[in-house]
Amino acid sequence: MTRFYSKNVEAEEMCGSICPKIRKKLNKNIDMSNNCTTLPAGQHIFHVKGMIGEYEVNIQKEECSCRAWQLSGIPCRHGAECLRYERIKPEVVVNKCYSIGAFKAAYGKVIMPCSDPRVWPRTNGPPVAP
Template sequence: MTRFYNKQKELSEKWIGPVYPKIRNKLLKNSEFSNMCFVLPAGKGIFQVQSGGKDYIVSILTKSCDCRKWDLTGIPCNHAVACLRHERFPTEEMMPSCYSIETCGKVYGFNIMPCKDQSLWEKTNGPQVQPPIYEKEVGRPPKSRRKQP
């Protein structure tokens, strides 16, 4: 409950911009690394990016890169950020909606209701809940010692 309360306060007071702050920091780190990338446009939203002695193919339309970081996380990798800069697209618009502040507001928008003390719970006439019955497994038990070489 305390975490939800703190996140609600942060959301209303501190968070600004369209993207969640931790994701924005990752995006800023990727934009710093994108300064070392050389972009060669191939046409129709496809680019060849040279970075660290390797070539990567980036497609802005399908939001994919050969390094697969953009494919897996949805956060544009440094190669994608370099391509977006080349085409003068804002990188925050290429982010999925799950990283937006509005989505975080929906996640932390409700309250978790606290429970009463156990002494105030209603007594029911249902069966007593017991732990499952232990059944011994068939076969020889494994050794717990490690042999020295």
């Protein structure tokens, strides 16, 4: 109950389109994408050379061969580099579940507190065992 209240208060203070923790992860991926080289291979398809390996990225399908983008819904460093190449804002392709609207929908409800069992109405039925 108190967690929902504190998350609701936190949601009211948020600004932007995605949650702050996701924004931090996205910014980290954007910073790490500086070490990547992008080679366009076709319409929305890229070949990305990183420090460790080479990856194929399809920004239209939001897929990377490293599979981090598909697993998390947040563009990986390779995807972030391709989005930069295409001049697309990375927050646009972040999964909708990380939006502030989804956060508010999850924590915006109120959980009503229960009164003490001693003040509950008495019934004539048999007692309920726990």
